[in-house]
Amino acid sequence: MTHLVSNLTLKVWRQNGPADKGKFETHVIESITDEASFLEMLDVLNERLIGENKEAIVFDHDCREGICGTCSLMINGQAHGPQRGSTTCQLHMRSFKDDDTIVIEPWRANAFPIIKDLMVDRAAFDRIVESGGFITSPTGGAPDANLIPVPKPVADAAMDAAACIGCGACVAACPNSAANLFVGAKLTHLNLLPQGQAERYKRAEAMVDTMDEHFGSCTNHGECSAACPKEISLDVIALMNKDYRSAKFKNRKQLSRK
Amino acid sequence: MTMLQDRPTNTKLISKVPDGALVDKWDNFKANAKLVNPSNKRKFKVIVVGTGLAGASAAASLAELGYRVDAFTFHDSPRRAHSIAAQGGINAAKNYQGDGDSVSRLFTDTIKGGDFRSREGNVYRLAQVSVNIIDQMVAQGVPFARDYGGLLDNRSFGGAQVSRTFYARGQTGQQLLLGAYQQLSRQIGLGGVRLFNRCELVDIVVIDGRAAGIVTRDLLTGELASHAAHAVVLATGGYGNAYYLSTNAMNCNVTAAWRAHQRGAYFANPCYTQIHPTCIPQADATQSKLTLMSESLRNDGRVWVPKNFDENRAAHEIPEQDRDYFLERLYPAYGNLAPRDISSRAAKRLVDKGLGVGPLKNGVYLDFAEAIGRLGRPVVEERYGNLFEMYERIAGENPYDQPMRIYPATHYTMGGLWVDYELQTTIPGLYAAGEANFSDHGTNRLGASALMQGLADGYFVLPYTISNGLAPLLNKTVPGTDHPEFKRVETEAKVRFQGYLNVRGTRSPDYFHRELGKLIWDYCGMERDRNGLERALTEIPALYSEFKKDLRVTGTGEGINQTLEKAGRVDDFFQLGTLMCKDALTREESAGGHFRVEYQTEEGEAVRDDENFCHVAAWEWTGDENNATRHEEQLSFETVQLATRSYK
Amino acid sequence: MSTSTPTRQPVTATAVGTRKRRPLLLDLYSTAVGKKYAMAISGIAMMGFVMFHMLGNTKMYLGAAELDGYAEFLKKLLYPLAPKESVLWILRVSLLGMLALHLHAAWSLTVLNRHARPVRYQSARDYQEASLASRSMRLSGIVVVMFMVWHLLDLTFGVVNTIGTDGVYVRSEVYANVVRSFDRWPVALFYVVANLLLGLHLAHGAWSIFQSLGWNNPRFNAWRVAFARGFAAIVVIGNISFPIAVTVGIVSV
Known part of the structure; x- marks a missing residue:
């Protein structure tokens, strides 16, 4: 009481x-x-x-x-x-x-x-999303929603990452002011889904490059995930790193060849 | 009654619903709508105010088409809009479950849910485009819940007998808004949209009867600026915060809609507000907002209050015979799943009698003990774990051990700016979308339909109707910001804001907001009656004049000043509150969210008056908030039969 | 009144610029994520080194002949296919290159991170997850490098090997050099401390590698921390056993 x-x-x-x-x-x-x-x-x-x-x-x-x-x-x-x-x-x-x-x-x-006072400008997050945090799908041309099945575990994992609220606690808590958890979460959300595959590597490259203009680097302290209101896992950072590497090395004309 | 007999016919209130059978109306409209050639689109500028579901999707779609779009949000980022807080889901007539759903079924449910006070043509179109919304959002990467086969999952929601609600955990609104925000961001990145963030609309400029642009106040610098455009879209949300305590976000306000109203846009059905039954009750006087608990909890929770007025035992010590499971008693067929308005009123009546629970005796129990006994704790945990956690975080009580306490709270406003079939207000060139307009929900919105309407308006309606409105303007000059009217409106706004600073009284804007909210809640809340509303119509103006004399805003007009922002919003709520009460007073019937005590059956159910009130009340500003003029748009039902809603 | 009012512009066309493309590896290295790849890969190389260095040195428990013979073996790696010492030199140069890369990446990331928060928090932080190891990477790294320099001067070049003793440094007598060096207690202590810090560095670094390289899989994620700690423990226990063994007399001339 x-x-x-x-x-x-x-x-x-x-x-x-x-x-x-x-x-x-x-x-x-x-x-x-x-x-x-x-x-x-x-x-x-x-x-x-x-x-x-x-x-x-x-x-x-x-x-x-x-x-x-x-x-x-x-x-x-x-x-x-x-x-x-x-x-x-x-x-x-x-x-x-x-x-x-x-x-x-x-x-x-x-x-x-x-x-x-206590108010800060978090516009840098928006710049990162603007650079690639989306799936290009102009209004009107979408195929039927059930055309591409998404395995439940994949949909769940994408949702876990998509839960990010963009508050910036990860950056604030990080001893290096890195935004890897934020960017990793957005990339994981979109890169895991079948709909996101077409732009997967372009997205990873663009978002990481933009992130680099504003933020520090990850040194794997884990403070971001501990501060995250949605408890987003550090796994998203690993996935981002992997997709960024692939973005640099993959022959993107033959992406289907894994 | 005298006023109603000579019904004023108003030439501005032409709904422009296209001819033809209901099922063909939207197709007919699209077939006949005027278009703007792709290379000409960039000659047009469209202003979109608000970046929630309706605003973001409209801005992104219009920019995609090639229009130059200026988007405005008072948030730091478009992603913060309050659409984000919707939990349950979004309806669509996909019939993926094969359970008998169809566009016409969704249409009928929505019309009936709204207690036959919405426009057939609009509602049918909403049901039609609902299927496109799901396709569009999935293509954008919204991680809707899936079943094990990978196909989309559905849940059922109040007021429907089919499972047509798509959801993304308890965060559907967030995921849909992020989808729309991402499309908007893409356009910002590409240069199709210019985004003005932390920038609040403070007035609308009308020149020669047409919306010419807006005046904004930069919240960081306090600077006023004019923006001219060929068309202006207001997607600025609802006015639930007039009640002070509501489930709306702290910054939700009516300013944009109200300014439009003052510049000539009619305001429709302001008294239609929705009270959601399952919110966490107010805990103390400092409370600033209420939190909604998903309606889905009522699937397994049982609602009750103690039978004894002087009950002081803990909930689990009260024996069965001393409990009143009132929803099960009053509505045996629907029981704890009775619709929102009906459940809310039942709870309110018992709390008003003094049977409420909790330290402030201001709630009713929502008890899961029976469900835990029947299903076992793990099942309950799986179904509602995150909601229980959220409850515990806020209320500090563990709902596994003791029942939740809930109480109704303002949640959504069905009223809003009057718009025609093209979502155009009575000011040509000014459009309203999403919760800001009045269009589709009648007197009561069904669960999971707000997200649907916002996205329908932004993605699938406005892009067509705006082209239709803009095409005739091709190669005609429209007034620019150098027009003296812009300067005049800017000066007016400047004087208004300086005015708040100059009062130098003793009370904060929050104080007045709280007091105003109490009045509106008491007299124009879940139950209204003539006496109360008449009293409100003297008390609100009295408080308003105190506001004008005793307001205190510290700080200056330059730089960020949240107290000043608040003062402007509360000012508009005062005027709106008056109109809400007036609208409630003149609507002498009970329907959905508008329940007049005088018009009820012996069992306490709403009694509609289709003879005299089967219309939209659209109010015209006259320069004095106490003397708005009431106009009517008659509603005709060609497809559905007017019937009494019954959930017994 | 207000100390500064920001000039405000609408946000638009933020993603139309094109980024300058460099040759592939430089391009990767130009971002922080890429530099972490460099840290991780060079880290793996050096982890391999410290592990084999430690394993080789355990030969001292088998006596002088074994250890000295092992040193000779290293010089003859792949001999006669490759000339004597050539492979050893390739390894040495590669390792130095890896070290240089590791240091450069660490230095430039540190600069980046300092720049990313020019004004520090004015109140005390309350860290939740950051460990002693993760927070002391720079310190532990610097001490380990300083130790390495000493270690090379001591046992490879012999410059400081005889300070405080009356012995003579002979390059091929590895066993004798080690015993002579560790007979000086401050040297033994420095060795122990430096290796503990190396262990701390490895405990975080070896885990970080998985993250930085994007090696993330629910099937082995639980093992990543265990691997890092186990690896660090083996290296540290092995390494500090040497000075202790000399000090207590298990290993002596």
Whole structure:
């Protein structure tokens, strides 16, 4: 049942624009119900700030049910906070104890410049998808959906990878700011399906090349997968590496010759 | 009643449903629609606002055809649109299961589900293109669930007797949106679409009676900018957030539709809102939104409340004789699977009586103990494991040990901008697609039909109807952003936003949103009556004038300011809320999601008034939110018989 | 007021540019994924080396003649088909090439990674999966390279072999050189520490290889970590047994 969590010390990163240096600002939450979500706790704080005639803390959020991928936040050194397999919006105050200190920082990566306070720009992800994260299929010309059977295990594996919400926690958690889990997930989703075969290697090459312009490299720490709200497996990175190699070496005129 | 007797006929409300038999209408339209030659398409610019299912699919398809498309989203990325949160599935009349489904069956189910308050021609077209949607989405790589033979799997959903719902785990909306987003991304990459992200529509510019473009506010810089185009598509979603607490995303708003309304687009059936029965109840006053639990849970969960008002035992300690399995008692034939509106109202009545459960006594139990006993825990885990996990994460209770608590919440809005068969609003050149329009669901949307409608509009309807609208404009000049009207509208927007900053009162926009939401929920929620609605129509304006005097927005108009964004959205919700109540008040019947207490049978079922209300109410803006003018589009049913919905 | 307002442009035509094509291998090496291939392949070569180096050295337990004879054998690999020492030199040069590749890739990836997060987190990170091994790859790698230099100066070139002793370095007397070197406890200790770090490096590196090369299959995935740890353990145990054996007197002149 409902309990109160009291005397929380929040250290929130405030940064007035991309060029500002930024600093931690300390606020004390005297008490809040443990049913409140983490973002609702920030809502409460923001209303208080407005009451004090101060600017509200800027942070990205939208669906608040863990699927849109808009919310971010580094909470006590962990992307999306201490709860495994969930986004910040699905984190509740029952995960914290009285007198806890909670440090809140924005995602940090060269590819994710800070816009203001806790809000960052994750457009680099979109650039990667634009470069090849799709199956070319103009509206109207699609054959009957049941024409190509997809073995259930393949469909399931593609779905596992497709569950990615594009939140950027993998990049934020990675000690190298690498986006391999994000790119690997999209490639795995599309490259496993029969529909995705025609562009498979072109896609792998284009997306990896674009990723390279923005992000660091994978050193197999596994932090990305641990931070991933959808718990996407590191296997997707291996598949990406394999398809990228094939993209470079395969005779693409004779792709059917495996 | 006086008002209804002299029904105003309005020349703007011509539905333009093509001639011919129902089954031929769409083909006839396509056969006669004007086309734009491929090399001429690039001479036309189309603005698409919103990048959800309808917006992304429209923008991608139009760009694919060769039109120059400018797409706008207030999100950081098109992929964030709230279509992403749909869980259950998408309907299509594929009849892959061979269980008797057909286009006309889907059509009839949708018309009946909507309680005979939607347009036959539109609904039939929706059912027709539903089959193309599945083909299209599979081709794009949507990983729909498969059976072991590798073919597509289906599940059944409320309001249908066939299995026609395609799904991708509990994330169908996400997978479909990603499919559409990927097509849009491809076009952005190729240069067919220009994407304006973190950019919010703040007004629509109408010149000489035709939509000439839009004015946007860049959310990062606060700059206002004008964009001119040959056609504007609004795919900006529904207005469920008028209730403050809803299953909509935090940023969902009515601003685009409302601005269009204020510029001359009629707003249809604003009181038609859908309340979903299985949401997690509000836990405390700080709560900002409600979370939906898939309707599929009702397949095995039993809904009950305690019989005693002063019950304080834990759920499992309450013996059978002290439990009221009210859905099974009231609707023996459908039991726990009664349709959304009906189940919602039953739960509300018991909670209002004081029989609610949970710390705030604001929910009913959804109990799996019987299912676990019957099927064994592993089976229940396999069917609902992820949903149970989600529930535990949010509510902090383990549904294997104690029943879930659920309560209805606002989920979808069937009302929206009035559009004709071509999805054009009453402003020529301005189109509305997806949840933003009112078109296909009548008073109640069937489960798994929202995704279908969004994609149908974007992929398979707009590309044809927009060509039809644009063809006559070839080689004619349209006003550019240098036209003084753009400047005038820009200035108006500037003044409006500066106005919010200048009030310097004491209350945050969230405060007003919460208070407004409570009023709309109490008076224009699951059950409405004349007294309540009349009271709402005095209380909302009173709160609105307080909003205008006591609002506080900190920060400035330059740079990102989420408080300022919110203020603008709440402002529009105030005006919309008034219209919702007015619409509910004037519709003196009960139908689907609109339940007027005065119009019910002895058993509490809805009583329609086909004599006087078999029409769409389309409201015209008059410059004063309290005095909108009501117009009617009569609905005629040539194919289906008007009948009473019964789920007993 | 606001510290800087970004200039905002619509996003369009982001994927119409063409990437400059280089010769195949250079093209692969130009991306981070390709560099990881280089890391993995050179890593495999060096893993082969450390394993055989360790196995060969166990000959010291069979006595001086065996070990010295093994050294002679290496020089005569494929002899008389190939001239004496030619194969050995090919192996040496290849290994050095692999080392250079490994170092270059590591260096350029490090630069890339530093650039990828120019402003570090201002609060402490709470790592979940990253292990001591994975996080200390750079440190362990650098120490191992430094050790290698010492090791070559000590036992191959003999430059530092006699410091602190009164013996004489004779190239072909491998056994005697080893015993003399390890009789100095700081050298033995350095050897042990460096090999422990090598083990740490291998424990992560040998697993990483599978990921970097895309060798991923549910049938053997569970074995990848076990292989890496087992491999590292065998190499480390073998290697550190030598200085310990000398120190406690099992191996002596």
